[in-house]
Amino acid sequence: xxxxxxxxxxxxxxxxxxxxxxxxxxxxxxxxxxxxxxxxxxxxxxxxxxxxxxxxxxxxxxxxxxxxxxxxxxxxxxxxxxxxxxxxxxxxxxxxxxxxxxxxxxxxxxxxxxxxxxxxxxxxxxxxxxxxxxxxxxxxxxxxxxxxxxxxxxxxxxxxxxxxxxxxxxxxxxxxxxxxxxxxxxxxxxxxxxxxxxxxxxxxxxxxxxxxxxxxxxxxxxxxxxxxxxxxxxxxxxxxxxxxxxxxxxxxxxxxxxxxxxxxxxxxxxxxxxxxxxxxxxxxxxxxxxxxxxxxxxxxxxxxxxxxxxxxx
Amino acid sequence: xxxxxxxxxxxxxxxxxxxxxxxxxxxxxxxxxxxxxxxxxxxxxxxxxxxxxxxxxxxxxxxxxxxxxxxxxxxxxxxxxxxxxxxxxxxxxxxxxxxxxxxxxxxxxxxxxxxxxxxxxxxxxxxxxxxxxxxxxxxxxxxxxxxxxxxxxxxxxxxxxxxxxxxxxxxxxxxxxxxxxxxxxxxxxxxxxxxxxxxxxxxxxxxxxxxxxxxxxxxxxxxxxxxxxxxxxxxxxxxxxxxxxxxxxxxxxxxxxxxxxxxxxxxxxxxxxxxxxxxxxxxxxxxxxxxxxxxxxxxxxxxxxxxxxxxxxxxxxxxxxxxxxxxxxxxxxxxxxxxxxxxxxxxxxxxxxxxxxxxx
Numbered sequence: 326x327x328x329x330x331x332x333x334x335x336x337x338x339x340x341x342x343x344x345x346x347x348x349x350x351x352x353x354x355x356x357x358x359x360x361x362x363x364x365x366x367x368x369x370x371x372x373x374x375x376x377x378x379x380x381x382x383x384x385x386x387x388x389x390x391x392x393x394x395x396x397x398x399x400x401x402x403x404x405x406x407x408x409x410x411x412x413x414x415x416x417x418x419x420x421x422x423x424x425x426x427x428x429x430x431x432x433x434x435x436x437x438x439x440x441x442x443x444x445x446x447x448x449x450x451x452x453x454x455x456x457x458x459x460x461x462x463x464x465x466x467x468x469x470x471x472x473x474x475x476x477x478x479x480x481x482x483x484x485x486x487x488x489x490x491x492x493x494x495x496x497x498x499x500x501x502x503x504x505x506x507x508x509x510x511x512x513x514x515x516x517x518x519x520x521x522x523x524x525x526x527x528x529x530x531x532x533x534x535x536x537x538x539x540x541x542x543x544x545x546x547x548x549x550x551x552x553x554x555x556x557x558x559x560x561x562x563x564x565x566x567x568x569x570x571x572x573x574x575x576x577x578x579x580x581x582x583x584x585x586x587x588x589x590x591x592x593x594x595x596x597x598x599x600x601x602x603x604x605x606x607x608x609x610x611x612x613x614x615x616x617x618x619x620x621x622x623x624x625x626x627x628x629x630x631x632x633x634x635x636x637x638x
Numbered sequence: 639x640x641x642x643x644x645x646x647x648x649x650x651x652x653x654x655x656x657x658x659x660x661x662x663x664x665x666x667x668x669x670x671x672x673x674x675x676x677x678x679x680x681x682x683x684x685x686x687x688x689x690x691x692x693x694x695x696x697x698x699x700x701x702x703x704x705x706x707x708x709x710x711x712x713x714x715x716x717x718x719x720x721x722x723x724x725x726x727x728x729x730x731x732x733x734x735x736x737x738x739x740x741x742x743x744x745x746x747x748x749x750x751x752x753x754x755x756x757x758x759x760x761x762x763x764x765x766x767x768x769x770x771x772x773x774x775x776x777x778x779x780x781x782x783x784x785x786x787x788x789x790x791x792x793x794x795x796x797x798x799x800x801x802x803x804x805x806x807x808x809x810x811x812x813x814x815x816x817x818x819x820x821x822x823x824x825x826x827x828x829x830x831x832x833x834x835x836x837x838x839x840x841x842x843x844x845x846x847x848x849x850x851x852x853x854x855x856x857x858x859x860x861x862x863x864x865x866x867x868x869x870x871x872x873x874x875x876x877x878x879x880x881x882x883x884x885x886x887x888x889x890x891x892x893x894x895x896x897x898x899x900x901x902x903x904x905x906x907x908x909x910x911x912x913x914x915x916x917x918x919x920x921x922x923x924x925x926x927x928x929x930x931x932x933x934x935x936x937x938x939x940x941x942x943x944x945x946x947x948x949x950x951x952x953x954x955x956x957x958x959x960x961x962x963x964x965x966x967x968x969x970x971x972x973x974x975x976x977x978x979x980x981x982x983x984x985x986x987x988x989x990x991x992x993x994x995x996x997x998x
Contacts, residue, residue: 444921
């Protein structure tokens, strides 16, 4: 019988090409670090690390750059957005997994997933044309008249109201991350075994007690993961914030004043940077943002992996 | 006893109404946004928007034809670059490297990469593809390099096919000869790639300079790769291992098993992943701001700065003219509908495919 040896070239080369593609992912991530570090090295040499982070000046004319104002804006908008979005997102998740009648579950779930797919620029534009005027005419004056009168907290709500402010940006960001938190938390809550819920009901627990004492503790890690994931998204969001924050590189105690974030500074000034030190300082900002979000996303991933392992057990 | 039961019931009722309230409040904002985009978008829609180029600032009329074409072009090339890389890498970590540490690291890293701020991706691509380093035009260099690698791989594929066809009818008994033939095919391919690079380099290196469409497409591809990789990995893992064993038992090579068995069973899932990744990047603005930049004029040349719908929306919405705002709303509606449409398609594929599986 004639034996035919096929040349297994395709086998080897396919494996090799796919290996190269997988390797490319690693190379890309490492090269983001290297390239951003290399590009920002003039600014790192000039300003150092701590000095850069704690300097408030951002003066392209005098070539003095500090990251304090954008960093402050980024952190404050993110925290406020989470304060706004976490209760609502978890509320939606609880509603979808336990309260909602079953015929509403699928359409509402799909609606949430679709809203997560809407591009951030749409949120930003809506913020500029619709939310900012509402904030300016109704919400911010109201808060100023009520909360603004309380002695210490009042300092947060002072100044002229323009609608374009740190506060408006945080609200937009909050609205944007609600779907992320809701869908991850819903998935986590849904993983609670029915038998655990049923045994809690059997000993006479009310619905809320089942949610609070059985479902939430069981799916805690998944919910944390969702929140931290949303935190990572909020930190790096550009377009939703760029429209409504006003890009003002100063630190104001008042939330009703325009401010800036790292992403907004990059979006507005990157193409205008005319000197090497200016561009390098912008790359430095990008590097800080990259490291921040990388660490936060890694933490989120850690929670989610742990949660998954817990469920498999 | 009765009093505590009553209290617990009341607390439960309050808490449940609170979370229902939270759900309604959240949904209210989200519906508000959609409604507003549709209302303002329809008011601004007109045929001119698709058929005319932008009018000079301040002049009424004009459209965004260049931005629509540019957006399609950038997303198309991003798909061409990102999807094969993502699928191949996903195949590697789900098949060849299944269960290894390498696979795990790549998988976790790409999960992180999915959510890395897109503007950082923009700055990264800017510094390697747009900004010249001293007198070296790195963007042009990498562009030509990529082009030659692609050409070499296609050449290698064809060469391999031809060699296979010829050798299929000849019996080769000596494994060493097989190895030698393989080696020579590989060497020819590499040599061909090198020659292509050397020939193309002086011709093309200066074509790409400064902001260009390729940089925009690469930035979007950078975002697509991890999305495609992760879905491919998940879908391939879902294919039962026994199916592969059956094919191995017939004497098929791993490549054939992947091509004819694994891909065939997972193709719907992979396509869904590709569609989802397109919907993920189609609305991205931040990575395009300093890569493909913007262009007031109509162009299909990817070597130049090229207009995209999202960057145009940003410019127009921030601009001072009422007419610009109207066009921005209309474009926002178009892009939202496009993304929602492809998301619905992808979701219904998943639903159809995996809903059926469950019932079996």
